[in-house]
Amino acid sequence: MALLLGPGVAEAIRQHGAGTYPNECCGALYGRDGVVTATFGLPNTTEEGPRRRFLVRPQDYRAAEARAKDVGAELVGFYHSHPDHPARPSQYDLDHAWPFFSYIIVSVRGGTPEDMTSWRLRDDRSAFDEEELSVGT
Amino acid sequence: MSNTIHIPTPLRPFTDKNESVQVNGSTVGELLADLTKQYEGLRKHLYADDGKLRNFVNIYLNDEDIRYLQREKTPVKPGDALSIVPSVAGGAPTSAVETELPTLTQEEIKRYSRHLIMPEVGMDGQRKLKAGSVLCIGAGGLGSPAAMYLAAAGIGRLGVVDFDVVDFSNLQRQLLHGTKDVGRSKNESAKSRILDLNPHVQVDTYETMLSSANALQLFRGYDVILDGTDNFPTRYLVNDACVLTGKPNTYGSIFRFEGQASVFGAPGGPCYRCLYPEPPPPGLVPSCAEGGVLGVLPGIIGVIQATEAIKLITGIGEPLIGRFMIYDALKMRFRELKLRKDPECPVCGTNPTVTTLIDYEQFCGIRPEPQTAQTTGANVNDWEITPVELKKKLDAGETPFILDVREPNEYQINRIPGSTLIPLGELPRRYQELPRDREIIAQCKMGGRSAKAQEFLKSVGFDSVKNLRGGILEWIDKVDPSQPKY
Numbered sequence: 001m002a003l004l005l006g007p008g009v010a011e012a013i014r015q016h017g018a019g020t021y022p023n024e025c026c027g028a029l030y031g032r033d034g035v036v037t038a039t040f041g042l043p044n045t046t047e048e049g050p051r052r053r054f055l056v057r058p059q060d061y062r063a064a065e066a067r068a069k070d071v072g073a074e075l076v077g078f079y080h081s082h083p084d085h086p087a088r089p090s091q092y093d094l095d096h097a098w099p100f101f102s103y104i105i106v107s108v109r110g111g112t113p114e115d116m117t118s119w120r121l122r123d124d125r126s127a128f129d130e131e132e133l134s135v136g137t
Numbered sequence: 138m139s140n141t142i143h144i145p146t147p148l149r150p151f152t153d154k155n156e157s158v159q160v161n162g163s164t165v166g167e168l169l170a171d172l173t174k175q176y177e178g179l180r181k182h183l184y185a186d187d188g189k190l191r192n193f194v195n196i197y198l199n200d201e202d203i204r205y206l207q208r209e210k211t212p213v214k215p216g217d218a219l220s221i222v223p224s225v226a227g228g229a230p231t232s233a234v235e236t237e238l239p240t241l242t243q244e245e246i247k248r249y250s251r252h253l254i255m256p257e258v259g260m261d262g263q264r265k266l267k268a269g270s271v272l273c274i275g276a277g278g279l280g281s282p283a284a285m286y287l288a289a290a291g292i293g294r295l296g297v298v299d300f301d302v303v304d305f306s307n308l309q310r311q312l313l314h315g316t317k318d319v320g321r322s323k324n325e326s327a328k329s330r331i332l333d334l335n336p337h338v339q340v341d342t343y344e345t346m347l348s349s350a351n352a353l354q355l356f357r358g359y360d361v362i363l364d365g366t367d368n369f370p371t372r373y374l375v376n377d378a379c380v381l382t383g384k385p386n387t388y389g390s391i392f393r394f395e396g397q398a399s400v401f402g403a404p405g406g407p408c409y410r411c412l413y414p415e416p417p418p419p420g421l422v423p424s425c426a427e428g429g430v431l432g433v434l435p436g437i438i439g440v441i442q443a444t445e446a447i448k449l450i451t452g453i454g455e456p457l458i459g460r461f462m463i464y465d466a467l468k469m470r471f472r473e474l475k476l477r478k479d480p481e482c483p484v485c486g487t488n489p490t491v492t493t494l495i496d497y498e499q500f501c502g503i504r505p506e507p508q509t510a511q512t513t514g515a516n517v518n519d520w521e522i523t524p525v526e527l528k529k530k531l532d533a534g535e536t537p538f539i540l541d542v543r544e545p546n547e548y549q550i551n552r553i554p555g556s557t558l559i560p561l562g563e564l565p566r567r568y569q570e571l572p573r574d575r576e577i578i579a580q581c582k583m584g585g586r587s588a589k590a591q592e593f594l595k596s597v598g599f600d601s602v603k604n605l606r607g608g609i610l611e612w613i614d615k616v617d618p619s620q621p622k623y
Binding site (some may be wrong): 022024026032041046051052053054055056057058062065068072075078080082083084085089090092093097098099101103109110111122124125 | 225
C-alpha cells in the first residue's frame with residue numbers, strides 16, 4: 001500500500017504537531033483512493049496525559065465523519081504526533097487501531113517536527129504495516 | 138421487525154460498503170450478535186479476545202451511549218437506531234521500552250529470579266529493564282555504583298561517557314576501577330567490570346567530553362540520563378539537554394559528607410534550573426578534588442540514582458520527581474525538600490529563552506585557559522605563572538612570597554618549599570601578615586581557590602599577585618615529582 005499526501009497536507013500535520021508540543025496533536029485525514037487531500041485538526045481530549053496519549057471523543061469522531069461529506073471525500077484515517085519519540089506506532093496505538101484507516105505519525109523532537117510515517121492495521125490485528133508515504137506538490 | 142445499525146467508515150469494508158445494516162433482536166447485545174453473524178469480519182474489531190466490547194468501541198442507542206443505559210442488555214424498540222462510533226486513541230510509548238519487549242532466556246530468568254518473584258517487577262518489569270537504556274555521564278564516584286547496580290539488575294544497554302584515565306586517587310570511591318586499572322581509560326575499565334558483572338548488558342562507551350555539540354544526539358539514544366558529573370558547566374549542560382530531548386535526568390551530587398539526589402526533566406516535573414537558575418560564581422563551591430569527599434558517600438547517592446532509573450523504566454513506585462533528597466552522612470539523616478516547576482524557568486518554563494544548547498563554560502563564568510602559556514611555557518599574562526617559571530625564578534635567587542591557601546591537612550600531604558599557609562577562609566582577617574613589598578604567588582591544589590585569593594588580595598590593594606597555574610599538582614608534575622599527590 002502507498003499513501004500520497006496532497007499539497008499542504010504534510011505541512012499542516014507538521015505544524016499542528018509543533019504547535020501542540022510537548023503534547024500530542026491529532027486530526028482526521030480526508031481523501032480517496034490512496035490520496036490524502038485535506039486534514040482536520042481535532043481536540044486531544046485524553047485524560048491520561050496529553051504528552052503521551054491522544055483521544056478523539058465519539059462526538060468529535062462523528063463530526064469528523066460528517067465533515068467528510070462536506071469536503072466531498074472519504075475519511076481515510078487519522079494523524080497524531082509522538083513528542084520526543086520515534087514515528088513508530090506504540091503497543092497502545094495497536095490496541096486502539098481501526099482497520100483500513102491510515103495512521104500517520106509525526107515525530108516532534110524538542111518542538112521540531114521530524115520523521116513522518118504512515119501505518120495500517122494488519123487484518124488479524126496482530127501488528128501495523130508501514131505504508132509508503134509520498135508527498136505531492 | 139428490524140433495527141438499523143450505522144457503520145463507521147473503517148468498518149464498512151466488512152459490510153459490503155454499506156453505511157447501515159438491518160439487524161434483528163430485542164436488546165443491544167442481540168442486535169450486535171446479529172450484525173457479527175451477518176458480517177463475521179467485524180467480530181475481532183468490535184470484541185476483545187475475552188468476548189467483551191473493546192473499550193474504544195462506543196455503541197450509541199439513538200444518541201445515548203449504552204454505557205449510561207444498560208449496556209448490552211439495553212432493550213430496543215422498533216425504530217431505534219444503533220450507531221457504532223469509534224473513539225480514536227493512541228499515543229507515544231509511555232516509555233520508549235513499551236514496544237516489543239524482548240523475551241528472557243532461561244539463564245536470565247535464573248539470574249533475575251529475585252526480581253521476577255516480586256509482582257511489582259515480575260516478567261514484564263524485567264523485560265522493560267532489558268529493553269531499557271541508561272546513559273551514565275561519568276564513570277567516577279556516582280557512575281560507579283549506579284552502573285554496576287543497573288548492570289546487575291539487568292538493564293539492557295548502558296552508555297558511559299568519560300574521557301579520563303584511572304588515577305590512584307579515584308580508588309577510594311570509584312568501585313568500577315581497581316588497582317590494576319590505574320593508568321587505564323576509565324571507559325575500558327568500566328566496560329570490563331560491567332561485563333564481568335553481567336555479560337547480557339550492552340555497554341557503549343563514548344571516549345569524549347560531553348559538549349553542546351554532542352549531547353542532544355547522544356541523549357536521544359537513551360531512555361534515562363544519569364548525571365554523575367562533578368562540575369557546574371556539565372551539570373547545566375546535562376540538565377538542558379535532558380529538557381530539550383525530553384529525557385528524565387536522575388541527578389546526584391556529592392561533596393564532603395553530604396549528598397543530593399532528585400529526578401529532573403521528567404514530564405510535568407521541575408528541572409535543575411527551576412532550583413538553581415544561575416550557577417554559583419566560579420570557585421565559590423569547591424569540587425570534590427578540592428574539598429574532599431567521603432568514599433562511601435557516592436555509594437549511597439549513586440545507588441539512589443540507579444533506583445530512580447529502574448523505577449522510571451519499569452514504571453513502578455513514586456519517582457523522586459519534584460522532591461529533592463539531601464543526605465548527611467555524619468548525622469546519618471535524610472531530608473526532603475519539595476521542588477516546584479518554575480513557570481519562569483528559562484529552559485522548561487512556559488516561555489523558554491534557552492531553546493538550544495549554549496556555551497556552558499562561559500555561562501558558568503569559567504575563564505578559558507590561555508593556550509599559549511600551555512604550549513610555550515612562557516608567561517603571557519601578569520596574573521598567572523606556571524610552575525616551571527616559578528622554579529626558574531627561585532633558581533635565579535628571586536624570593537617571591539609563596540602563599541598556600543589550602544587547608545592545614547592538605548599542607549601536611551605536600552607543599553612547595555618555603556611556602557606560607559593561610560587557608561582561603563582565614564585570608565580576610567590575616568592578609569595584613571603578607572608583605573607589601575614582595576611579589577606574591579598564590580597557590581592551592583589546582584588553582585581554583587588561589588584564583589579567589591588573588592582576586593581578594595587585589596581588591597585590598599596588593600598589586601603584584603600571581604596565581605600558580607594548576608596548583609601544587611602541576612608543580613609536582615612539572616617540577617618536583619618526588620612529592621605525593623592527592
